[in-house]
Amino acid sequence: MAPPRLGTLAEDLALFVESATDRAVLLTDAEGRVTAWLKGAETLMGWGRDEIAGEPADRLYPIGDLTAGLPALERAAAADNGPQRSEGWRVRKDGSEFAADTTIVALRNPDGSLRGFGLSIVDITARKAAEQALAHSELHVRSILATVPSAMVVIDELGTMLSFSAAAEKLFGWSEADVIGRNVKMLMPNPDHDRHDQYLSRYRSTGERRIIGIGRIIVAQRRDGTQFPMELSVGEASSDGRRIFTGFIRDLSEEQRAEFKLQELQSELIHVARVSAMGTMASTLAHELNQPLTAIANYTHAASDLLGRDGAPPVDLLQEAVSEAAKEALRAGNIVRRLRDFVARGEVEQRVENLPDMIDEASRLALMGARERSVRTIFKIDPAIEKVVADRVQIQQVIVNLLRNAVDAIGEGAVREITVTTARDLQGMVRISVADTGSGIADEVQAQLFEAFASTKEQGMGLGLSICRTIVEAHGGRIWAEPREGGGTVFQFTIMSADGEEIDE
Numbered sequence: 001m002a003p004p005r006l007g008t009l010a011e012d013l014a015l016f017v018e019s020a021t022d023r024a025v026l027l028t029d030a031e032g033r034v035t036a037w038l039k040g041a042e043t044l045m046g047w048g049r050d051e052i053a054g055e056p057a058d059r060l061y062p063i064g065d066l067t068a069g070l071p072a073l074e075r076a077a078a079a080d081n082g083p084q085r086s087e088g089w090r091v092r093k094d095g096s097e098f099a100a101d102t103t104i105v106a107l108r109n110p111d112g113s114l115r116g117f118g119l120s121i122v123d124i125t126a127r128k129a130a131e132q133a134l135a136h137s138e139l140h141v142r143s144i145l146a147t148v149p150s151a152m153v154v155i156d157e158l159g160t161m162l163s164f165s166a167a168a169e170k171l172f173g174w175s176e177a178d179v180i181g182r183n184v185k186m187l188m189p190n191p192d193h194d195r196h197d198q199y200l201s202r203y204r205s206t207g208e209r210r211i212i213g214i215g216r217i218i219v220a221q222r223r224d225g226t227q228f229p230m231e232l233s234v235g236e237a238s239s240d241g242r243r244i245f246t247g248f249i250r251d252l253s254e255e256q257r258a259e260f261k262l263q264e265l266q267s268e269l270i271h272v273a274r275v276s277a278m279g280t281m282a283s284t285l286a287h288e289l290n291q292p293l294t295a296i297a298n299y300t301h302a303a304s305d306l307l308g309r310d311g312a313p314p315v316d317l318l319q320e321a322v323s324e325a326a327k328e329a330l331r332a333g334n335i336v337r338r339l340r341d342f343v344a345r346g347e348v349e350q351r352v353e354n355l356p357d358m359i360d361e362a363s364r365l366a367l368m369g370a371r372e373r374s375v376r377t378i379f380k381i382d383p384a385i386e387k388v389v390a391d392r393v394q395i396q397q398v399i400v401n402l403l404r405n406a407v408d409a410i411g412e413g414a415v416r417e418i419t420v421t422t423a424r425d426l427q428g429m430v431r432i433s434v435a436d437t438g439s440g441i442a443d444e445v446q447a448q449l450f451e452a453f454a455s456t457k458e459q460g461m462g463l464g465l466s467i468c469r470t471i472v473e474a475h476g477g478r479i480w481a482e483p484r485e486g487g488g489t490v491f492q493f494t495i496m497s498a499d500g501e502e503i504d505e
């Protein structure tokens with residue numbers, strides 16, 4: 001094959017360079033005056049070949065660069081050190097500027113003397129913009145990663161970690177450099193560690209979301225191998241057909257610890273309450289049973305007295321005494337059953353009950369013998385306040401206790417009155433008061449009135465009011481005492497009204 005003619009090569013090269021339209025190619029003499037201006041230069045810079053020929057190429061530089069003598073400096077550098085490449089602003093004929101990548105080469109004569117320069121100017125505005133946008137978004141992502149308060153991990157479809165926030169570094173003990181490019185499963189203990197690749201491939205093939213957009217509580221593993229609970233929310237994004245997943249992680253170990261503490265505390269409290277309730281109940285079983293048993297004794301004594309009398313026994317009175325005794329025996333059985341249930345279940349059996357009936361029954365029991373002691377009882381029962389939510393036996397015990405205490409307090413006083421009142425209280429509650437004209441609360445028990453074993457009585461166990469409080473509070477009510485105007489004490493307690501409800505049978 002014959003070697004190509006040199007002339008043809010030069011012509012081909014010229015043609016080739018001339019065809020380049022994406023850059024301005026020009027030649028200058030040693031002083032920087034334009035000697036050749038190719039088509040690309042026309043297109044990019046706006047000057048026609050004839051306009052620019054012989055003009056200084058310095059005209060392509062912005063004024064600031066000209067003042068600084070930049071074109072001459074660049075030419076000198078190219079002459080001294082070989083081809084120079086730089087980025088800077090260039091000016092079109094219309095005065096508009098663009099970012100350019102300029103290469104300048106010194107051209108020499110065969111004797112080595114400087115003949116001129118070749119310049120190639122490429123418009124890099126678009127590239128610059130893209131680079132800047134990228135840098136900006138990179139910066140943006142960096143700033144998010146550095147400041148987002150929750151740990152954030154970005155992975156690709158294969159689980160390779162792409163970024164790792166500052167909070168994640170702190171949480172996991174790994175630095176970003178440690179983890180970038182590695183499989184995210186390194187942050188998980190088993191079973192997730194071994195299954196995570198599978199989770200991802202299943203998601204890729206089925207698109208079935210198990211965690212994305214849902215959020216889960218899972219266990220994660222720190223660098224030191226310790227594990228902690230975390231809440232993970234995963235978001236998905238795709239660009240150019242590639243998917244990335246962003247995981248936001250909330251460390252739950254603190255919260256869980258606090259919650260666990262709370263649970264511990266609660267169960268402790270329940271335990272304490274249970275033990276004290278059981279203690280109170282067990283030791284007061286006798287106390288409570290005393291009431292119906294005493295009543296039974298009284299009724300049977302009375303019956304026996306009646307039978308012992310001369311003449312025909314008064315059948316009605318006998319019948320009443322015996323049936324009251326039977327009622328009290330049932331009541332005693334009920335108390336035992338309820339106390340046992342209470343201890344077993346720790347709760348009361350609340351139903352809708354008729355309050356006036358409950359008060360009537362309890363008063364008959366509590367005030368047995370009171371008339372003989374010439375205590376007057378006044379009932380101010382509001383008939384409109386009928387239905388309450390109560391464990392009948394327990395609330396009756398409260399009423400009985402308060403009435404018994406009232407009778408005791410009146411003792412041998414001059415005014416001997418007990419007033420039982422019902423009234424509406426705030427927020428759907430009903431208030432029951434027992435007022436006496438007695439001695440008033442003794443100073444020594446005032447402070448612990450409702451606590452166990454506070455008593456001023458020789459035979460007293462000091463349990464009655466503490467049981468009252470337990471019962472009333474279990475009913476969602478409260479109990480308190482205050483001095484009565486004109487002497488004596490008013491005990492009051494509240495229970496829930498059940499207006500509009502049917503009475504439970």
Ligand code: ADP
Pocket residue numbers: 401405406409436438439440441442445449454455456457459460461462463464465466489
């Ligand atoms: P106990 O009846 O075994 O004494 P309680 O809990 O019923 O136990 O009462 C505790 C103490 O409160 C009594 O000993 C008494 O001093 C005082 N108390 C209770 N009710 C009254 C009242 N209505 N008037 C004056 N003091 C009372």
